Amino acid sequence: MAADPAPRIRVEVAFALPQRQRIVELTVPEGTTARQAVTLARLEELFPEVAPATFREADLGIFGKALRDPQRQPLREGDRVEVYRPLKIDxxxxxxxxxxxxxxxGR
Structure with missing residues (x-):
């Protein structure tokens, strides 16, 4: 008998530019990290005007809370991963x- 596939969870990946935003819904294997979810969302295809390195290197958060180590942060059912754009000015x-x-x- 074949082994059951790994449990899967539903997550979202969000990215926004000033003029538009996109939330990509994904079903991923349990244990998928935040950075892996961003890769699976293929945002570089949805935002061709953004350098692909932006998505590989950007700071990430889950529901507005920045992640210290997105490469190691496993996701949970219903998480929304947010891709943060770099600030233009401090x-x-x-x-x-x-x-x-x-x-x-004179104010």
């Missing part, structure tokens, strides 16, 4: 620039 630097600009306007 948030502290952006706040400082706004404050300096606003100070010059």
């Amino acid at each position: 948030p502290k630097a952006a706040r400082a620039a706004r404050a300096a600009r606003d100070a010059g306007k």
Whole structure:
């Protein structure tokens, strides 16, 4: 008798650009990691304007909580893996620039 296949779980992988977003639903073997799910989602085909390395190297999170080690983080049923785009400017630097600009306007 053949062995039962590994149990499978349903997860989602989400990625967004300013003008559009996509959530890919997947059914993967139990034990699949967050990084593996991103690879299986084939986001580089859905977002050809984004460099493929972005998806291989991006920070990942599950339901808004950043993952320290996405290569080793196993997923659970119903998890939504989020692919975070790199920041264009450091948030502290952006706040400082706004404050300096606003100070010059007499605010």
